[in-house]
Amino acid sequence: xxxxxxxxxxxxxxxxxxxxxxxxxxxxxxxxxxxxxxxxxxxxxxxxxxxxxxxxxxxxxxxxxxxxxxxxxxxxxxxxxxxxxxxxxxxxxxxxxxxxxxxxxxxxxxxxxxxxxxxxxxxxxxxxxxxxxxxxxxxxxxxxxxxxxxxxxxxxxxxxxxxxxxxxxxxxxxxxxxxxxxxxxxxxxxxxxxxxxxxxxxxxxxxxxxxxxxxxxxxxxxxxxxxxxxxxxxxxxxxxxxxxxxxxxxxxxxxxxxxxxxxxxxxxxxxxxxxx
Amino acid sequence: xxxxxxxxxxxxxxxxxxxxxxxxxxxxxxxxxxxxxxxxxxxxxxxxxxxxxxxxxxxxxxxxxxxxxxxxxxxxxxxxxxxxxxxxxxxxxxxxxxxxxxxxxxxxxxxxxxxxxxxxxxxxxxxxxxxxxxxxxxxxxxxxxxxxxxxxxxxxxxxxxxxxxxxxxxxxxxxxxxxxxxxxxxxxxxxxxxxxxxxxxxxxxxxxxxxxxxxxxxxxxxxxxxxxxxxxxxxxxxxxxxxxxxxxxxxxxxxxxxxxxxxxxxxxxxxxxxxxxxxxxxxxxxxxxxxxxxxxxxxxxxxxxxxxxxxxxxxxxxxxxxxxxxxxxxxxxxxxxxxx
Numbered sequence: 324x325x326x327x328x329x330x331x332x333x334x335x336x337x338x339x340x341x342x343x344x345x346x347x348x349x350x351x352x353x354x355x356x357x358x359x360x361x362x363x364x365x366x367x368x369x370x371x372x373x374x375x376x377x378x379x380x381x382x383x384x385x386x387x388x389x390x391x392x393x394x395x396x397x398x399x400x401x402x403x404x405x406x407x408x409x410x411x412x413x414x415x416x417x418x419x420x421x422x423x424x425x426x427x428x429x430x431x432x433x434x435x436x437x438x439x440x441x442x443x444x445x446x447x448x449x450x451x452x453x454x455x456x457x458x459x460x461x462x463x464x465x466x467x468x469x470x471x472x473x474x475x476x477x478x479x480x481x482x483x484x485x486x487x488x489x490x491x492x493x494x495x496x497x498x499x500x501x502x503x504x505x506x507x508x509x510x511x512x513x514x515x516x517x518x519x520x521x522x523x524x525x526x527x528x529x530x531x532x533x534x535x536x537x538x539x540x541x542x543x544x545x546x547x548x549x550x551x552x553x554x555x556x557x558x559x560x561x562x563x564x565x566x567x568x569x570x571x572x573x574x575x576x577x578x579x580x581x582x583x584x585x586x587x588x589x590x591x592x593x594x595x596x597x598x599x
Numbered sequence: 600x601x602x603x604x605x606x607x608x609x610x611x612x613x614x615x616x617x618x619x620x621x622x623x624x625x626x627x628x629x630x631x632x633x634x635x636x637x638x639x640x641x642x643x644x645x646x647x648x649x650x651x652x653x654x655x656x657x658x659x660x661x662x663x664x665x666x667x668x669x670x671x672x673x674x675x676x677x678x679x680x681x682x683x684x685x686x687x688x689x690x691x692x693x694x695x696x697x698x699x700x701x702x703x704x705x706x707x708x709x710x711x712x713x714x715x716x717x718x719x720x721x722x723x724x725x726x727x728x729x730x731x732x733x734x735x736x737x738x739x740x741x742x743x744x745x746x747x748x749x750x751x752x753x754x755x756x757x758x759x760x761x762x763x764x765x766x767x768x769x770x771x772x773x774x775x776x777x778x779x780x781x782x783x784x785x786x787x788x789x790x791x792x793x794x795x796x797x798x799x800x801x802x803x804x805x806x807x808x809x810x811x812x813x814x815x816x817x818x819x820x821x822x823x824x825x826x827x828x829x830x831x832x833x834x835x836x837x838x839x840x841x842x843x844x845x846x847x848x849x850x851x852x853x854x855x856x857x858x859x860x861x862x863x864x865x866x867x868x869x870x871x872x873x874x875x876x877x878x879x880x881x882x883x884x885x886x887x888x889x890x891x892x893x894x895x896x897x898x899x900x901x902x903x904x905x906x907x908x909x910x911x912x913x914x915x916x917x918x919x920x921x922x923x924x925x926x927x928x929x930x931x932x933x934x935x936x937x938x939x
Contacts, residue, residue, distance in 0.1 A: 378927070379936060438803065445808040463793045463810060546751060546794040548935040559796070560753040563671045564927055565696060 360578075363571035375569035376576050380548055381557050385576070388554045391465065391540075392533035395472035400526045402473075403480025404518075410481070411488040425481045428474055437471050437542025444470065444543070463545030468553070471539040476529035480522070487521040520595050527588040531581045628862055629662040630869060631682060633673040635689040635756060637798050637820065641885050642667075642687070648881075649872050653865065661865065669797065670756055677702060677853060684857050684866040687850045687873075689817075690756040691917045692925075694851050699918075707851045716847035717873035718887040721907050722757075722764040723818035723843070725805065725825060728834035732812050736840045737768040740813060741786040748811035750801045751794040752931055757846075761815045762788075762924070762931060764844035767908045771842065785934040806830045817846060818902070822886035839903035844910060848887070 364372065375381075409415075410422050428436065444451040444461035454461055461467045491514065499509045537555040544551040554577055561570035634642055646663045653661045666673065666683070670693040677683050678700055686703075688694055691714075697703045708715045726734050732745055740747060752758040762784070769783035792811050795801045802824060805814035814821070818839060825835045850870045857863040872878060879891040888902060914920045924930045 380932070441804075442808055445810070447809055462808065463804065541796055542800065545792065546796065547791070548794075556796070560751070561927070562675070563669075563754045564925070565671070565675070566927055569927065 357578075360571050360574055363568050364575050367568050367572060371568070372572050375561075375566075375572035380552070381554070381573055383549045384552050384554045384557045387465075387468075387550070387552065388534055391468045391472055391553070392530050395469045395476060395533050396526055396530040398469070399473045399476050399529055400480055400522065403477055403525065403529075404484060404522065406477075407481045407484040407488055411485050425478050428476075428478055432538065433471075433475055433536065434538035434542055436474055437539035440471055440474060440539070441467060441543040462543055463551075465544075465551055467543040467545070468540050468551055471543045472533035472536055475536050475539050476532045479528040479532055480525035483521045483525040483528075484518060487518055491517055516595075520592050523588060523592055523595070527584060531584060534577060534581060628860065628865075629664050630684050630862060630865055631664045631666065632685045632687060632869070633666045633668075633677065633681075633683040634687045635670045635673075636667055638687065638689075639667055641882075644881060645873065645878060648877065649869055652872060653868065663869075669754065671696075671754070677856075682856050682860065683853050684860065684862050685850065685852055685870055687848070687870075688756070689846070689848050690759060691847065691849050692759070692921050693756070694849055695917050695921075697851075697853065702853055702855045703851050704854050708849065710852065711850060711870055712874060713890050714847055714849065715851060716849045717870075718848050718879070718882045718889050719907075720817040720819045720846045720848070720887055721839070721843040721905060722761050722815055722846065723821040724838040724840065725814040725816070725821045725835050726838055727812065728836065730836050730838065734813055734838055737765055737787075737842075738772075740765070740790065740815075741783060742790075745790060745813065746792045746811040747787070747790045747813050747815060748793050748795075748801050748805045749791065749815040750797055752925065754796045755798060755801075757798055757816050757820070759925060760817070760844050760846045763910050763914075763920070764815075764840075766924075767844050767910065767913055768840070768842055770913065771908070781930070781934060784930075785937055788931075788934055789937075802830075806833055806835065818888075819886040826886075837903075839905050841904075842906050842908065845907035 367375070406421070406425060410418060410425075441462040443449050444454070444467055445463075446452065446455040446460070448462070451461055459466065461470065495513060496509055499513045504513065535555060537553075537559070540553050541556055541559075544553065544556075546552055546556060554573060558570045558573050558577075561567075561573065632642065632646075642665050646665060650661050650663060653659060666676075666681075668676075670686075670688040670690060673683070673686065673688070674693040674696045677686070677697055686694060686697070691708070694703060694707060698705050698707055704710070711717070713719075724734060724740075726732070732742075733739065734745065739745060749755075749761045750758040752762045765784050765787045766780060769780040773779035773783070793801070793804050795804055798816055798820060801814060801816065802820070804810040806824060807830075814824075818837075821837050824830050825837045850873065852863065852866045852870060854863075857866045873882075874891070876891055876893055879889040879894055880897070882889050883894065883897055883901060886901075888898060910920060911917060914923070922929065
């Protein structure tokens with residue numbers, strides 16, 4: 324049974340070739356490695372699988388990773404929103420530079436970012452020295468981990484929000500003002516609802532990115548078991564033990580968590596769109 | 600002007616390409632050697648010497664490709680089909696992994712002298728200028744006021760030796776009492792402020808970012824950091840404990856690959872060359888210890904006297920050590936799981 328869509332001749336030419344290439348590419352690059360992962364897992368019994376994913380140290384690493392990603396996402400959503408706001412709403416000298424800098428985390432190898440951040444935030448570092456008297460340890464501790472996650476996930480917030488902000492015409496705000504809304508009312512009731520879908524998309528991508536981040540985090544986290552050991556590192560450790568099934572099992576948990584999250588966000592977004 | 604410049608650039612690039620492609624044609628069968636991560640400079644020095652030596656002896660042009668990565672990573676690659684002729688590792692475990700999978704003969708340690716280990720080292724301590732915490736021996740490392748830095752033993756070969764060094768010392772001190780040894784090593788592990796995934800990360804954390812009071816790694820590394828240009832300004836000092844662990848740097852021919860490629864002869868010659876006087880002397884300039892009888896005096900001048908315990912003599916064969924201590928849920932995991 325071929326769906327009727329594929330039997331119609333599309334209006335735009337080249338559908339067959341481009342569709343075929345896209346599917347081939349996705350299969351080779353995404354689905355094949357994924358099925359390899361599932362193959363490793365499928366050779367395990369349920370008991371082995373449970374043992375691999377419920378090890379105390381691994382469970383602790385889930386908590387650490389989730390908590391780190393949560394804090395970093397909250398912080399980065401706020402900062403990213405402000406950044407998107409100033410870039411799209413004001414024209415000031417250096418605006419283009421800041422706009423370009425937002426993409427830096429995409430370009431920089433994350434391990435390099437991790438090393439640089441850890442050097443900045445050590446007690447004698449340029450930034451760390453201000454936190455040292457307060458007794459706050461950043462590099463090689465949990466806060467460092469959060470900062471590394473924030474660094475790598477910042478563009479994920481700015482980039483989806485920015486075009487939406489640019490598309491929101493100032494006439495809408497002016498109309499609200501004319502109708503007697505306060506500045507905060509305009510923000511809460513006029514701007515934010517329009518921005519919410521983009522913000523949610525950005526935040527969810529930032530969160531998922533933080534769950535999977537490896538290079539930047541292990542360089543700054545200190546990797547102390549039960550304190551600053553992230554799940555990606557546990558996967559890496561299992562691979563070093565030549566325990567591929569256990570590594571795949573833990574990876575499948577991260578993958579499932581990310582998929583569920585994406586799905587939930589899709590639902591949430593649909594609700595928002597329906598409301599508008 | 601610009602045109603000329605671009606033309607000159609293009610010509611230079613062309614010349615480079617041609618130059619690069621000529622030796623590529625001359626080589627017959629490149630040899631691929633896989634080493635541990637921090638061996639770059641060493642093999643950059645050894646390989647051209649062997650190429651010249653081989654040319655002089657056989658008249659054949661040889662090219663050596665060299666790969667560097669953590670040895671567990673290297674072993675994984677070889678298992679997954681990378682055509683590596685020889686391995687020069689920093690631990691026996693990852694060669695045993697290959698032997699268990701039939702890629703290397705089971706008695707590989709008998710194929711070359713000294714347990715197939717052309718050079719060796721031990722675990723030593725790097726301390727801050729003037730040794731402010733008076734660190735002399737392993738006992739000082741379990742004090743409450745001393746913080747340590749070394750890589751994660753799960754992801755780094757040298758850290759496994761660090762762990763074994765502490766274990767073997769404690770095992771002797773407590774005359775084999777298991778509970779007391781575990782307590783000692785547990786305290787030792789909990790004094791660690793940072794577990795980077797590799798040796799380089801640990802060096803940066805200690806020497807550059809000021810983490811901890813002691814960096815533990817191979818003596819060769821420790822001496823390299825203390826005497827090398829990069830961290831000379833730090834004034835770090837080397838402390839070699841009177842008793843430490845023997846860390847061998849084993850080599851092996853990957854039998855399955857050399858038989859397939861027909862490179863057994865040259866691969867064997869390459870590894871034997873590491874035992875030659877020339878290379879053994881070269882190895883001492885990288886602060887490794889060697890067994891060549893001519894170099895005993897160089898050895899005595901250069902290295903602190905230390906009694907080095909062979910892990911396999913006390914704890915049994917490597918796969919048993921691996922199973923008991925380093926496998927998932929092994930003693931290392933158990934000790935780390937005890938909360939502070």
